[in-house]
Amino acid sequence: MVKLTINGIDYEVERDKTVLQVCNDIGIDIPTLCHDERLEPYAACRMCLVEIEGAKNLQTSCSTKVREGMVVHTHNDKVMDARRDVLDLLLSNHPIDCLTCEKSGQCKLQDYAYEYGVREGTYVGEMRNKPIDDSNHFYTYDPDKCILCGLCVRVCDELQNTNAIGFEDRGFGTIVATPFDQGLGNSACVSCGNCVSVCPVGALMPKYDTKFRLWETKKVRTTCSYCGVGCQMDLLVKGDKVVGVEPAFDTFNNGLLCVKGKFGYKFINHGDRLKTPLIKKDGEFVEASWDEAYKLIISKIEDTKAKYGADALAGLSSARCTNEENYMFQKFMRAAIGTNNVDHCARL
Amino acid sequence: MTNTIEEILHTDAIFIIGSNTTENHPVIGATMKQALRNNGTKLVVADPRRIELADYADVYLQIKPGTNIALLNGIMNVIIEKGLQDREFIEKNTENYEELEEIVKDYTPEKVAEICDVKAEDIIKAATIYGEADKAGIFYAMGITQHTTGTDGVMSISNLALLTGNLGKESAGVNPLRGQNNVQGSSDMAALPSDYPGYQKVFKEEVAEKFEKAWEVNLSRKVGLTVAEMLDAAEKGDIRTMYIMGENPMVSDPDINHVKKALESLDFLVVQDIFFSETCELADVILPAASFAEKDGTFTNTERRVQRVRKAIEPVGKSKPDWQIIMEVMNLLGYDKKYSHPSEIMDEIASLTPQYGGIDYVRLEDKDGLQWPCPTKDHPGTKYLHGTAIARGKGLFVPAKYKESAELPDREYPYIFTTGRILYHYHTRTMTGRVEGLNKQVPEAYVEIDEVTANKLDIKDGDKVRLTSRRGSIEVGAKITDIISEGVLFMPFHFAEAAANYLTNPALDPIAKIPEFKVAAVKLEKID
Numbered sequence: 095m096v097k098l099t100i101n102g103i104d105y106e107v108e109r110d111k112t113v114l115q116v117c118n119d120i121g122i123d124i125p126t127l128c129h130d131e132r133l134e135p136y137a138a139c140r141m142c143l144v145e146i147e148g149a150k151n152l153q154t155s156c157s158t159k160v161r162e163g164m165v166v167h168t169h170n171d172k173v174m175d176a177r178r179d180v181l182d183l184l185l186s187n188h189p190i191d192c193l194t195c196e197k198s199g200q201c202k203l204q205d206y207a208y209e210y211g212v213r214e215g216t217y218v219g220e221m222r223n224k225p226i227d228d229s230n231h232f233y234t235y236d237p238d239k240c241i242l243c244g245l246c247v248r249v250c251d252e253l254q255n256t257n258a259i260g261f262e263d264r265g266f267g268t269i270v271a272t273p274f275d276q277g278l279g280n281s282a283c284v285s286c287g288n289c290v291s292v293c294p295v296g297a298l299m300p301k302y303d304t305k306f307r308l309w310e311t312k313k314v315r316t317t318c319s320y321c322g323v324g325c326q327m328d329l330l331v332k333g334d335k336v337v338g339v340e341p342a343f344d345t346f347n348n349g350l351l352c353v354k355g356k357f358g359y360k361f362i363n364h365g366d367r368l369k370t371p372l373i374k375k376d377g378e379f380v381e382a383s384w385d386e387a388y389k390l391i392i393s394k395i396e397d398t399k400a401k402y403g404a405d406a407l408a409g410l411s412s413a414r415c416t417n418e419e420n421y422m423f424q425k426f427m428r429a430a431i432g433t434n435n436v437d438h439c440a441r442l
Numbered sequence: 443m444t445n446t447i448e449e450i451l452h453t454d455a456i457f458i459i460g461s462n463t464t465e466n467h468p469v470i471g472a473t474m475k476q477a478l479r480n481n482g483t484k485l486v487v488a489d490p491r492r493i494e495l496a497d498y499a500d501v502y503l504q505i506k507p508g509t510n511i512a513l514l515n516g517i518m519n520v521i522i523e524k525g526l527q528d529r530e531f532i533e534k535n536t537e538n539y540e541e542l543e544e545i546v547k548d549y550t551p552e553k554v555a556e557i558c559d560v561k562a563e564d565i566i567k568a569a570t571i572y573g574e575a576d577k578a579g580i581f582y583a584m585g586i587t588q589h590t591t592g593t594d595g596v597m598s599i600s601n602l603a604l605l606t607g608n609l610g611k612e613s614a615g616v617n618p619l620r621g622q623n624n625v626q627g628s629s630d631m632a633a634l635p636s637d638y639p640g641y642q643k644v645f646k647e648e649v650a651e652k653f654e655k656a657w658e659v660n661l662s663r664k665v666g667l668t669v670a671e672m673l674d675a676a677e678k679g680d681i682r683t684m685y686i687m688g689e690n691p692m693v694s695d696p697d698i699n700h701v702k703k704a705l706e707s708l709d710f711l712v713v714q715d716i717f718f719s720e721t722c723e724l725a726d727v728i729l730p731a732a733s734f735a736e737k738d739g740t741f742t743n744t745e746r747r748v749q750r751v752r753k754a755i756e757p758v759g760k761s762k763p764d765w766q767i768i769m770e771v772m773n774l775l776g777y778d779k780k781y782s783h784p785s786e787i788m789d790e791i792a793s794l795t796p797q798y799g800g801i802d803y804v805r806l807e808d809k810d811g812l813q814w815p816c817p818t819k820d821h822p823g824t825k826y827l828h829g830t831a832i833a834r835g836k837g838l839f840v841p842a843k844y845k846e847s848a849e850l851p852d853r854e855y856p857y858i859f860t861t862g863r864i865l866y867h868y869h870t871r872t873m874t875g876r877v878e879g880l881n882k883q884v885p886e887a888y889v890e891i892d893e894v895t896a897n898k899l900d901i902k903d904g905d906k907v908r909l910t911s912r913r914g915s916i917e918v919g920a921k922i923t924d925i926i927s928e929g930v931l932f933m934p935f936h937f938a939e940a941a942a943n944y945l946t947n948p949a950l951d952p953i954a955k956i957p958e959f960k961v962a963a964v965k966l967e968k969i970d
Contacts, residue, residue, distance in 0.1 A: 285866075314754035315752060316751050321620070324743025329754040331755055334755050334756055336735050346447055352865070360877045367730070367758045368730035370760045391727055394709070398710065406683065407685070408683075410672075412687050412689050415624065415687065415764050417791065419687075421631040421639060423687055426768050428644075430772040430776070434636070435635060435666035435672060439622070440633075
């Protein structure tokens, strides 16, 4: 354990933690744009600067380990001014188009500009002006909105391990790109969208087909319905429509999804969904009420059972349905019909 | 999985056989890559296709389809030869080791190399990596099971884990990766012809009596029919009425011509689904079901973790959750039990299923769900199986000899045809086929052909080819690739328009009744 003082209060904390981690643990909110607990510290965005007494300059709290006797100030004037300078620099090279930006309401740059009272960038001059990469089918990259925090590059490298993207060029011209700038759609990218899920600004954006503001939506935690990994995720719901998916960060999938989990939700509200029972009459399907459909089903089941016995009926349950539904289905076949002819696609 | 996904991060060696993990279980694939990168984990991959993870492997074995058991026996042969087996574990925890030793003795690396079409030295290298690792996990999927020798394949994997003491400890184990979101759960819940929930056998008197008492009804002791047997029985007229919930056998099952004939022979077919599937065409009544986003419930994932599914929106149109439809049909048939919410069904499940005994919706509010076995309300769930003792008392070696696949290439059908899934689509595409981006990414079916075969037949990338097996024929675009061996053709089975399953062999494993999707003999012609 290590003893240190933060904002005038003494704490005893675990050794090997960073100042940022300790502050998070004790509830002091330190702004970050490039930090992600799952990744190696990067110390690029400079938003997490804190004053450590005795140090020559302000220190990045994400990459500074706690030491015995350390005296830390996280929100004094010097620190707040430095963070404002960082935001000023970022906003000086960032389009101020929050009114129409899809990310508005879930943008960390917007949130911090509000929190620190930075209205616009004061460094007038050239701004980045590069084309949007639209070549991926699921998301876009707008270099003009990119703050080069590197979260996307590092998630692709350290967690997804696909290494599809990296930084290209140097200095002011730097952008995130694929090798030889061939475009995301022509790269090693597997469209997992794990970069999109961590982008703090509007640079990497899903291709949504519904416009929404985050505050219009509710998040519903659920289990992905594709493969057997069972990733946890939040459905973003606006009205009666699922409009997006975010990975869960506090479960075993640790903020990761794949292309189907992240972007494969659009079937839910697809126009082709079956919306009413259908009965085949003279070779054509016609719409029917639940009552009509049930009546027909019951009469046929009873008829078959009476003529040929319960074992002339069979049912296929589904690995796509819930446990409760599978339980109900086998109970239906066994208890209500009287046969063990029930199986599902486990072998397929 | 005997073990847990998170444990992969700390394993010393990963052996993947018959699983294209980064495409079919992408987040587990990413976790494996993290282990290789951060933990120094070694990797052995055995697969007929040079899948992505093969490029990360310390040893990659490009085996001929259908030769898993020979390879596994060869690996065990080397482990025993080199003395890498865990003698203490074998002594204390297993039975029948002598028979295993006797059988694998014949599978020398040289002999196996010939059967599998790989190098003997690579078999030795793979065996050494797996055998020397302190904690080694085997990961497999349908590449092991979808053979007429599927059960033997799984047993051989179990033999290998027992031989090296890789059971009952963290970051090791026998880890089947489940293809569908709730294939673990639907098996646990006994959508199986021989079992009640929790794998309690229908023919055991005390089990049947327990369920008769709980459900207040008389129950049959006769084991029912599996999918394949049902279809045969339907064709013969022994099955007259079928009820299909959320499945699409007209794309997913082997030998589609046979499936079609069987379903057309029925007097009456009910299909309950979220979309109008290919199987719906043959139905007499179609019932609209709610999707996973429109209902409450639970799925059990591949690591036995029971997790909540939560209702986000109201059911679309007049659709209803499957549980509610089934309950209403049951009620109309005179079985009166009613449930107002899936949590009440889970309470009934818990009361009858020992592994789920401690599970309820209040406990499942925890973000991590619960891993079965979870027998009581105060049980925390089980991270890895066989930890305190092997479930049956002692781990039983069930050695198997290598047998050839049911259908081998010959002069008329000279190519080996094998099927699988790809990253961008899911099963029969009823869902992914309606997601624009996924369809743009992979719009249609294709068959992978190796460069040499393509050259011989003058087939260029994108050319249309005709594939014919003893059961059917399809036309499909060619994709020329260097990731498969000469004479092997791979096709994703997702696409109804050119369904791979017109060609596949419905021959079954005698015990698991799983069809041999992974090996069929076909001929290949260019269409001019």
